[in-house]
Amino acid sequence: xxxxxxxxxxxxxxxxxxxxxxxxxxxGQAEADKLAVTLxxxxxxxxxxxxxxxxxxxxxxxxxxxLIAPVGLSQPTVSHHLKVLTEAGFLSRSKRxxxxxxxxxxxxxxxxxxxxxx
Amino acid sequence: xxxxxxxxxxxxxxxxxxxxxxxxxxxGQAEADKLAVTLxxxxxxxxxxxxxxxxxxxxxxxxxxxLIAPVGLSQPTVSHHLKVLTEAGFLSRSKRxxxxxxxxxxxxxxxxxxxxxx
Numbered sequence: 001x002x003x004x005x006x007x008x009x010x011x012x013x014x015x016x017x018x019x020x021x022x023x024x025x026x027x028g029q030a031e032a033d034k035l036a037v038t039l040x041x042x043x044x045x046x047x048x049x050x051x052x053x054x055x056x057x058x059x060x061x062x063x064x065x066x067l068i069a070p071v072g073l074s075q076p077t078v079s080h081h082l083k084v085l086t087e088a089g090f091l092s093r094s095k096r097x098x099x100x101x102x103x104x105x106x107x108x109x110x111x112x113x114x115x116x117x118x
Numbered sequence: 119x120x121x122x123x124x125x126x127x128x129x130x131x132x133x134x135x136x137x138x139x140x141x142x143x144x145x146g147q148a149e150a151d152k153l154a155v156t157l158x159x160x161x162x163x164x165x166x167x168x169x170x171x172x173x174x175x176x177x178x179x180x181x182x183x184x185l186i187a188p189v190g191l192s193q194p195t196v197s198h199h200l201k202v203l204t205e206a207g208f209l210s211r212s213k214r215x216x217x218x219x220x221x222x223x224x225x226x227x228x229x230x231x232x233x234x235x236x
Contacts, residue, residue, distance in 0.1 A: 022166070022227070023173040026188065032163035032170075039161035042234075045150035048140070052150075055141040055236075070144065106236050109140070113234040116160075118173075118224050 020118050038112060041088030046071055047081045051090055051104075060104035067102070138236050156230060159206030164189055165199045169208055169222070178222035185220070 021027060027035075042048065049071050054062045068078050082102055085091045089108035094101050139145060145153075160166065167189050172180045186196050200220055203209045207226035212219050 020173075022170045023178075023222075025170075025174050027167060027170040029163065029167070032166040035166055036161050036163045039157055039166075043154050043157035043161045045147065045154045048150040048153055049145060049147070052140045052143075052145040055138075056143050060141075104141075109234050109236055113231045113236075116227050116231040117235070118228055118231075 021115055023118055035112075035115060038088055038108070041084050041090065042112070044081065044084075046073060046077070047085055050078065050081055051085055054091060054102050055104045055109075060106070061101055064100045064102065139233050141236050153230075153233060156206055156226070159202050159208065160230070162199065162202075164191060164195070165203055168196065168199055169203055172209060172220050173222045173227075178224070179219055182218045182220065 021031070042051070050067055053067060053070055054060065057066075064075075064078065064082065067082070068075050071078060073081075082091065082093070082100075086093050086102070089105055091102045092105050094103070139149070160169075168185055171185060171188055172178065175184075182193075182196065182200065185200070186193055189196060191199075200209065200211070200218075204211050204220070207223055209220045210223050212221070
């Protein structure tokens, strides 16, 4: 009588250790909902351009008065987009005199990038 | 006669060398349009969950037949979301027998993450 021994190659199942939450295991509904809201705030050409202008400005801060001309949109439209970016955590807002100033809040951007990094 | 020499502190204008396109300089309209389309494909809870299930599967590949139950959506809805992810470059599709298989195309995800990494 022959006894068959099943040999499992455990190294094959160890796989690569991976850091990105999206790749490590299936994300849950709550996490997917939260990430989708954040990505939606970014997923607009005007908002990406505004965020990029602020992020590349000196001190990563810009006056709303300097953001209107470069994107070629009306002041209310620019203000709406800046509000969406601020509510999503990508910018912080402070008022000095007549104007509002927007500063990059880099943690939000880093958070999204880390989530997607494989 | 006194000659005034203007001394420019060049170190002040050198700034930090930075890698993220979004932070290095204001992105242009064409680049913003392209990135927004890619981010829109990601910015949906069902698509994030589907992408995450595929990405965390063995070989980063999954049969469409194994993707329907976990997200609790109809087969046509799941197929639509998979099509959006495939067209955006996040997944590749191959047909084997009756079923379609989806595999993670990691470059697209890395591309978005690199763009946003500060």
